[in-house]
Amino acid sequence: MAGKSKAEREALERQNAAIMAVFERAGFDYIAPDIIQPADIFLERSGEDIRARTFVFTDPSGAEMCLRPDLTVPACRYHLSHAEMPDAEARYCYLGPAFRFPNEHLSPQEFMQAGLEWFAAPDAAAAEARVLKLTISALEATGLTKFRVTLGDLGLFSALIEDTHMPVRWRNRLKHHFWRPHAFREVLESFTSSRNARRTSISGHIDKLASKAAIELVALEMEQRNLPLVGGRSLEEIAARLADKAADRSEAALDQRKADAITGYLDIVERADNLEGQLNRMDSGRNFNEARKHFQKRLAEMEELGLNPKRFEFKATFGRELEYYTGFVFQIEVETSEGFVSVAGGGRYDNLLSDMGSPAPVSAVGCAIHTERLKAVLA
């Protein structure tokens, strides 16, 4: 459409002023993070899938820059460069353009994003409930009345994995694959009985490890075949991973019932207020019990704030596609003639600031509203 008319611009600005008023009244500082960002943080954090949708360019000095595809990372950068103590509590809100190559319905290549980020909040469960409450209040302030809320909790999933007896590297692999349902099932299956069935082009190397140390095998193999060490990984790295693969073979298989318990958990789709019974019936360990308590406390905080969990749906697999989140996640969608459209989402991301170079760990929870989609569904 090559831009907005005066009337369209004014209507969007009116809507967004209502959103920002809610955020500012709640005590969040209205900041303006940079639009042009160093590309590395986004690309290294997100990998090629976001890179493919990010407008990247080179400045005259040769540095790779980008138009921000999202405002969370820019808000974190703002915080790290402005705050005297990054791990002291801070609350920010923002409204500004973000840029992505479009890939789906109702996704223009430049769009106004409103959102808030709450760093180092003293009470985790209370902050999570409050961010959800503020998101809903902001949407309602624009006139939205019908929407559905989906909740997820990566903390429950991680705790369940932590409590299940298996080697640490298996846990890491399961956590890594949470986002990829197909790969997750395959990996989980490989940890139960049938895991040695498939041979690959490197099985021969692993066979030899029964009688030889991995590092010796790798060194010998490279010498005999005259292979140079290229590709940036050291002999030790290659040997260690080969040794892990050999160890996987002799490891006791994961109990089928434990594997079923994990799949059973991931199958849960339930009204949030009905979840307690289901979680209580699970044969759980210390970590899961704590995560469950945290979930219940968050629900209580939501009710305290006047939210009604009966209206929210909990989905154990929800959190996929949003790779930097670490705990509570939520999404708000509106039904249109072409199906449900996501207008807002958010959650907890406790590792991002450390990954970006914060000297101390900083807990973080936030939300983002796609204001143009909201405008479209309200029209």
Add this chain to the structure above:
Amino acid sequence: MKTLTLAIPSKGRLMEQTAETLEAAGLRIERPSTDRGYRGLLKGIEDIEVAFLSAAEIAQNLREGKIDFGITGADLLWEKSAPQENLVSVLAPLDFGFANVVVAVPECWLDVASMADLDEVSESFYARHGRRLRVATKYLNLTRRFFAERGVTGYRIVESLGATEGAPVAGTAEVIVDITTTGSTLAANHLKVLDDGIILRSSAVLAASPAGLADPRAVVLQKNLKKPK
């Protein structure tokens, strides 16, 4: 009848083999001697003009609908247009230009056999070295699509416009995605193809844009060029 355009490769082995294939099908190209040299007429089918372009330009022009038919490599065609976009259609695979687009890693990575291994290595590489695994390629889109389908996200593409197979030895990338016929160049550069690392089995193809596909002459070309069973 409206004149349609068939683009064929203007240089190299692909040009020679295209000319042979057309000739074998009884379709002669008449090049007016006074001409600028980049246009001709196809004898045997009514009102088809022949344009001589590079194979990459043919894939791009098909995508944009600037030409109606083209003979080019399947690798270039699907690099320029994703199949689900429905911007181009293959009318017939041809019997030449065979090559595979593959994912290859250093031979010294004795612990890596599959895309799943590569996924794990990409995570540990990031944790240990603080930067993403780099994949050198000229096939940006084929690579992104294939890696996304396999759930591998922790990598960065380094665009490479020539001698891609040398990137790991030169230290400008760890992994490559490239086209190979015999695999000898890969072996010479101490690279191996992953067990499940074949992205595309490519050959020359006769392809059409939607306008070309809708024209009856598409079927005539298809019948003439389809390789004998």
